[in-house]
Amino acid sequence: MAERSQTAPEAGNDMGNEDAIGGNVSKYTVLPSGYCGQPKKGHLIFDACFESGNLGRVDQVSEFEYDLFIRPDTCNPRFRVWFNFTVENVKESQRVIFNIVNFSKTKSLYRDGMAPMVKSTSRPKWQRLPPKNVYYYRCPDHRKNYVMSFAFCFDREEDIYQFAYCYPYTYTRFQHYLDSLQKRNMDYFFREQLGQSVQQRQLDLLTITSPDNLREGAEQKVVFITGRVHPGETPSSFVCQGIIDFLISQHPIARVLREHLVFKIAPMLNPDGVYLGNYRCSLMGFDLNRHWLDPSPWAHPTLHGVKQLIIQMYNDPKTSLEFYIDIHAHSTMMNGFMYGNIFEDEERFQRQAIFPKLLCQNAEDFSYSSTSFNRDAVKAGTGRRFLGGLLDHTSYCYTLEVSFYSYIIGGTTAAVPYTEEAYMKLGRNVARTFLDYYRLNPLVERVAIPMPRLRCPTSLSWPGASSWTPLVGLEDLSQGYLPP
Numbered sequence: 001m002a003e004r005s006q007t008a009p010e011a012g013n014d015m016g017n018e019d020a021i022g023g024n025v026s027k028y029t030v031l032p033s034g035y036c037g038q039p040k041k042g043h044l045i046f047d048a049c050f051e052s053g054n055l056g057r058v059d060q061v062s063e064f065e066y067d068l069f070i071r072p073d074t075c076n077p078r079f080r081v082w083f084n085f086t087v088e089n090v091k092e093s094q095r096v097i098f099n100i101v102n103f104s105k106t107k108s109l110y111r112d113g114m115a116p117m118v119k120s121t122s123r124p125k126w127q128r129l130p131p132k133n134v135y136y137y138r139c140p141d142h143r144k145n146y147v148m149s150f151a152f153c154f155d156r157e158e159d160i161y162q163f164a165y166c167y168p169y170t171y172t173r174f175q176h177y178l179d180s181l182q183k184r185n186m187d188y189f190f191r192e193q194l195g196q197s198v199q200q201r202q203l204d205l206l207t208i209t210s211p212d213n214l215r216e217g218a219e220q221k222v223v224f225i226t227g228r229v230h231p232g233e234t235p236s237s238f239v240c241q242g243i244i245d246f247l248i249s250q251h252p253i254a255r256v257l258r259e260h261l262v263f264k265i266a267p268m269l270n271p272d273g274v275y276l277g278n279y280r281c282s283l284m285g286f287d288l289n290r291h292w293l294d295p296s297p298w299a300h301p302t303l304h305g306v307k308q309l310i311i312q313m314y315n316d317p318k319t320s321l322e323f324y325i326d327i328h329a330h331s332t333m334m335n336g337f338m339y340g341n342i343f344e345d346e347e348r349f350q351r352q353a354i355f356p357k358l359l360c361q362n363a364e365d366f367s368y369s370s371t372s373f374n375r376d377a378v379k380a381g382t383g384r385r386f387l388g389g390l391l392d393h394t395s396y397c398y399t400l401e402v403s404f405y406s407y408i409i410g411g412t413t414a415a416v417p418y419t420e421e422a423y424m425k426l427g428r429n430v431a432r433t434f435l436d437y438y439r440l441n442p443l444v445e446r447v448a449i450p451m452p453r454l455r456c457p458t459s460l461s462w463p464g465a466s467s468w469t470p471l472v473g474l475e476d477l478s479q480g481y482l483p484p
Ligand SMILES: [Zn+2]
Pocket: 230, 233, 328, 329
């Protein structure tokens, strides 16, 4: 096999592996080489043929060790980050090392203590693996690619284990969530189908506002929010759900916000990519966040639909589009933070900094110092940049980023890993920051009501980090694979 030329350390590389990876593995049983006969307990079965699943190939390296290959985004082999797969047919106390060997990125929060997520059928709440069992390093056996290895000890033979890059949030979960909201018949919550994806999935548009604001001829101040244009950025959906849950609640702040503003939310801009388990792209391999300038109705229908709506609102003299916020997740930075635009007009530039400054006061995980304003050519096709150029001086456009891993609270150095609940809390804080921005605080009833807490899935006991059998033999099992 011809040696491939090596890529620059931080540039990523363009192809996954010499052997093309077609689809996801489907109930793939790994048998020791030369083994004939029925699979036995301990012959692991890998599967990723489910919604948002991603695992393209499994190579057994030794009795304990497996090389795992991420399936590249559909029609775009450059992106390989998201993984999500199950393992079953395990033996009790079976120890394994899984190496994810074909990441397309080199910088990673794995360097800073991030760990993959795990759950199992008897412990269905996602948790992060203990960071001490996770290694991230350049591996000579994989053309010096960066490899993430983690050690794991299976403990229950009947369980199916699932591993993922971050908390999954599927299209079906999202549809069920919206169905449940619709059933509540709230007169300030509206759901419509703004369009369809290439594979005929729904592009949902939510409107949250007091019915008074929807009367014929009423003037509207609109806050437009979008999420999941990048399908692997699942924290985007938790933040977005946090925003929605707060805005539809009976919290006094939410009531005031509904009276004064119209929230238009398209929480899932890339439903096909989400369904398929892609990281960055749509079914046809497009990074939709680079196509705002000229979205095609057949190749980028969801983006086209949202852009049409925004232009329509822009042209409506009764509508003032005041904010556009596109929610993403970041694979190398900590905290929540924002990207904004650069304007010639100094005053506009200063005013643009107000919202992130206020958000920083409300959310302990949001960092104003990580917030930045740019006009890089590479980001010209993003929603923020395009709309920042289109809309007039009263509108502000931001990308809201949140770390895939953790946040650092001011004055400390300890990284606090994000949970699903912490992502949703950031969403609630984004929503209530509009109260400060519009100086609506005097209108809130003077009742001390705590911020609503969302229902959490029941926490089931896992023989957590502390009670796992320590993997003392790791060095022996992974000779040559440990970081220097
Ligand atoms: Zn993104």
